[in-house]
Amino acid sequence: MLPLFLTSHKAYFGMxxxxxxxxxxxxxxLSKQQATLPLLGDYHIYHCETGGSGQGSFNxxxxxxxxxxxxxxxxxxxxxxxxxxxxxxxxxxxxxxxTAEEVLNEDYDLIWNxxxxxxxxxxxxxxxxEPLLRYDQYKVFWFSRNGQPQLTREYFRGKKxxxxxxxxxxxxxxxxxxxxxxxxxxxxxxxxxxFDDANSLYRAFARGDLDLVSGxxxxxxxxxxxLQRILMADNVVAATLFVxxxxxxxxxxxxxxxxxxxxxxxxxxxRDFPGAAHCRG
Amino acid sequence: xxxxKRWLPLAWCVLTALLSGSAYWYAHAxxxxxxxxxxxQQLPQRLALALQNRLANNGPHSWVIGQLERDLAALxxxxxxxxxxxxxxxxxxxxxxxxxxPSSGGDQIAVGWHIGDGERQxxxxxxxxxxxxxxxxxxxxxxxxxxxxxxxxxxxxxxxSARRLQxxxxxxxxxxxxxxxxxxxxxxxxxxxxxxxxxxxxxxLGLSMESLLNWLAKPELATLxxxxxxxxxxxxxxxxxGPPDLDRALAVALAPAYLQFECEQLQVIAHGIPITLSKTPxxxxxxxxxxxxxxxxWYLNPPTSRPDRDGAEPLITLMEELGGHNKSINxxxxxxxxxxxxxxxxxxxxxxxxxxxGEVLVEPxxxxxxxxxxxxxxxxRLALSADQIQIH
Numbered sequence: 069m070l071p072l073f074l075t076s077h078k079a080y081f082g083m084x085x086x087x088x089x090x091x092x093x094x095x096x097x098l099s100k101q102q103a104t105l106p107l108l109g110d111y112h113i114y115h116c117e118t119g120g121s122g123q124g125s126f127n128x129x130x131x132x133x134x135x136x137x138x139x140x141x142x143x144x145x146x147x148x149x150x151x152x153x154x155x156x157x158x159x160x161x162x163x164x165x166x167t168a169e170e171v172l173n174e175d176y177d178l179i180w181n182x183x184x185x186x187x188x189x190x191x192x193x194x195x196x197x198e199p200l201l202r203y204d205q206y207k208v209f210w211f212s213r214n215g216q217p218q219l220t221r222e223y224f225r226g227k228k229x230x231x232x233x234x235x236x237x238x239x240x241x242x243x244x245x246x247x248x249x250x251x252x253x254x255x256x257x258x259x260x261x262x263f264d265d266a267n268s269l270y271r272a273f274a275r276g277d278l279d280l281v282s283g284x285x286x287x288x289x290x291x292x293x294x295l296q297r298i299l300m301a302d303n304v305v306a307a308t309l310f311v312x313x314x315x316x317x318x319x320x321x322x323x324x325x326x327x328x329x330x331x332x333x334x335x336x337x338x339r340d341f342p343g344a345a346h347c348r349g
Numbered sequence: 350x351x352x353x354k355r356w357l358p359l360a361w362c363v364l365t366a367l368l369s370g371s372a373y374w375y376a377h378a379x380x381x382x383x384x385x386x387x388x389x390q391q392l393p394q395r396l397a398l399a400l401q402n403r404l405a406n407n408g409p410h411s412w413v414i415g416q417l418e419r420d421l422a423a424l425x426x427x428x429x430x431x432x433x434x435x436x437x438x439x440x441x442x443x444x445x446x447x448x449x450x451p452s453s454g455g456d457q458i459a460v461g462w463h464i465g466d467g468e469r470q471x472x473x474x475x476x477x478x479x480x481x482x483x484x485x486x487x488x489x490x491x492x493x494x495x496x497x498x499x500x501x502x503x504x505x506x507x508x509x510s511a512r513r514l515q516x517x518x519x520x521x522x523x524x525x526x527x528x529x530x531x532x533x534x535x536x537x538x539x540x541x542x543x544x545x546x547x548x549x550x551x552x553x554l555g556l557s558m559e560s561l562l563n564w565l566a567k568p569e570l571a572t573l574x575x576x577x578x579x580x581x582x583x584x585x586x587x588x589x590x591g592p593p594d595l596d597r598a599l600a601v602a603l604a605p606a607y608l609q610f611e612c613e614q615l616q617v618i619a620h621g622i623p624i625t626l627s628k629t630p631x632x633x634x635x636x637x638x639x640x641x642x643x644x645x646x647w648y649l650n651p652p653t654s655r656p657d658r659d660g661a662e663p664l665i666t667l668m669e670e671l672g673g674h675n676k677s678i679n680x681x682x683x684x685x686x687x688x689x690x691x692x693x694x695x696x697x698x699x700x701x702x703x704x705x706x707g708e709v710l711v712e713p714x715x716x717x718x719x720x721x722x723x724x725x726x727x728x729x730r731l732a733l734s735a736d737q738i739q740i741h
Binding site for chain 2: 096
C-alpha cells in the first residue's frame with residue numbers, strides 16, 4: 069500500500085513523469101546505434117592493373133596529382149610493363165614526406181623529384197637511383213591580373229606577392245625570391261604572403277587578394293581568367309625522374325613514353341632523355 | 350478508473366508513436382555522430398594527402414569522390430536493436446570552405462581537415478542515408494509503450510484531497526491505515542446524504558465500521574427524502590442507551606404515515622415510533638380515533654352550560670374495558686363530556702406526542718379543528734384519514 073502522501077494528484081503526475089522519463093531513457097538506450105567504419109583506402113595512391121604476366125607492383129612517387137592517373141594508366145597499357153609487373157601504383161604525397169628510409173629501402177621504383185632535394189635527403193642516393201630523364205628549359209613567369217608586369221624594382225614596390233611555404237619548390241618559392249633579389253628588391257620590406265598549398269595560393273590570386281604570383285604556362289589554362297605575364301626564368305629544370313638502378317632495362321622507354329603522353333600538352337619544357345636512342349619509334 | 354481504462358489503448362498508440370519518433374531520431378543521430386567521430390579520425394589525413402597540391406579543375410577530385418563513395422557504400426550499423434540497415438554515405442561537396450557549407454547535423458556529416466600546418470581549414474561534406482528497420486523499431490517501441498501503460502494502470506489512482514483528509518481523520522480515530530483506505534473507498538461511492546450519516550454515526554459506541562457501512566450502502570437509504578431523514582434521526586436517537594438499532598430506524602424512516610393504537614399497552618405507534626401515553630389521554634385519543642373510523646370524525650365541543658351525557662357513554666365503556674382510572678370514569682358519569690376536559694386531554698395528547706416526535710413531525714398526528722358558525726364553538730377530529738388509523 070502506498071504511503072498517503074504519494075496518493076495526491078501532484079505525486080501521481082510526478083510519478084507519471086518519472087515513468088515517462090524512465091521509458092524515454094530506455095528507448096534512447098535501446099536505439100543508440102554505432103557505426104563500423106571500415107579501414108579506408110589511401111586516396112593519394114592510384115592503382116591500375118597491367119593485365120600482364122608480370123609479378124608485383126611498380127611504385128611511383130610524383131609531386132602532383134594532376135598527371136598521376138594518366139601516367140599510371142599509360143604505364144598499365146604499356147606491354148613492356150605488363151611483362152614485368154602486375155600492377156602500377158602511383159602516389160602523389162607531398163615531397164616533404166619522402167623519407168630517407170624510403171629511399172634506402174627502395175620503396176619506390178620511380179621518384180619524380182629534383183636532384184638537390186634527393187641529395188639533401190640521402191647524399192649517397194645514387195647508389196640506389198639514377199636519373200632516367202629530365203625536363204629542363206622550363207619557363208617560369210610572373211603573372212598579374214592588372215596590367216603588364218615589369219622587371220624593375222619600382223614595379224615591385226608595395227606589390228603583394230603570393231608564395232608557397234614549401235621551401236623546396238622552385239616555381240613557387242625559390243625562383244620568385246631569386247628574381248626579386250636579382251632586381252635589388254629588399255625582400256624584408258616586400259609584402260609577401262605565404263600559402264600552404266598551390267590551390268589556396270591561386271584561389272587568393274583569383275579573388276584579387278594578391279598582385280603577383282609565379283607559375284608555368286599551365287596557370288593561364290588552369291585559372292581561365294585574363295592574365296598578363298613576363299618571363300622570370302627560362303631554363304629551369306622542372307623535374308627529374310629517378311629510377312631504381314635494379315630495374316629491368318626494358319621498361320625505360322615505356323616510362324618515358326608514359327610521362328611524355330601525359331604531360332606534353334601541359335608542360336612546355338624540353339625533355340632530356342639520354343636513353344631515347346634505344347627506343348623504337 | 351473505468352474512464353481511465355478506456356483511454357489506455359489510445360494512450361498506448363500515442364506513446365508508441367512518440368517513442369518510435371524518438372527512437373527513429375536517436376538511431377539516425379547517434380549513428381551519424383559515431384560515424385562523424387570515426388570520419389574525423391580517419392579522413393582528414395587521407396583527404397589532405399589526396400587533395401593537397403592542385404587546382405580544382407585539374408585535380409583528382411572526381412576520382413577521390415568515386416573512391417570515397419566506394420569505401421562508404423556499405424556502413425554496418427550495430428546497436429542493442431537492429432534499427433538501421435544499408436547505411437551509406439555520399440560526398441556532397443569534396444572541398445568546401447567552413448562557414449560556406451553547413452556544419453554536421455541531420456543526415457549530413459562535415460569533416461574538417463587542413464593541409465600541413467596551415468591555418469586554412471577545408472571541409473568535406475557527406476550525406477548519410479540509412480534504411481530504417483521499421484518492424485523492429487515499431488515492435489520494440491510498442492512493447493516499451495505497453496510497459497509504461499502497464500505501470501500507469503497498476504499504479505493506484507490518485508485520491509482527492511477530501512479523500513486523503515478523510516483517511517487521515519479515520520486513521521486519527523484509531524482505525525488501521527489499511528482499513529481506513531478501504532472504508533474511504535466505500536465512502537467514495539456514497540452520496541452526500543450517506544456520507545453525512547456516516548459522519549454523524551461513526552462515533553456511536555458499539556457500532557462496527559463494517560456494519561455501519563453495509564447499512565449505509567443500502568439503496569433505500571440513499572434515496573430518503575428530507576422528511577424521512579427526520580424520522581430516521583428520530584428513530585436513531587430514540588434508543589439513547591446502547592447502540593442504535595439501524596435496521597429498525599430505517600424501517601421507521603420508510604414507514605407510511607399511520608397511527609396504530611395498541612390498547613393492551615396503552616401505546617400509540619406513530620410512523621413506527623411507539624409512544625406510551627398516560628391512561629386518560631390515551632382513552633380520549635382512542636375515542637377520537639374510533640369516531641374517525643366510524644364516520645367523518647368531527648366532534649363539536651359541547652357548550653359549557655350543557656355537557657354531553659350521551660356522548661360520554663362510549664368513552665366510559667372504553668375506559669372500563671381497558672382499566673381506566675375510576676376517578677375519570679366517575680367524573681364522566683357524573684358530569685358527561687365537557688369541553689374543558691376534552692380540551693385538557695387533547696392538550697395532554699399534544700404535549701406527549703410533541704415530546705416524543707418533535708414539533709415538526711408531530712403535526713399530521715394531531716387534531717384538526719373547525720369553527721361552528723352558529724354556536725361559535727369548535728369541532729375537532731384526528732387529522733389523519735380513516736385508512737391511516739389502526740386499532741388493535
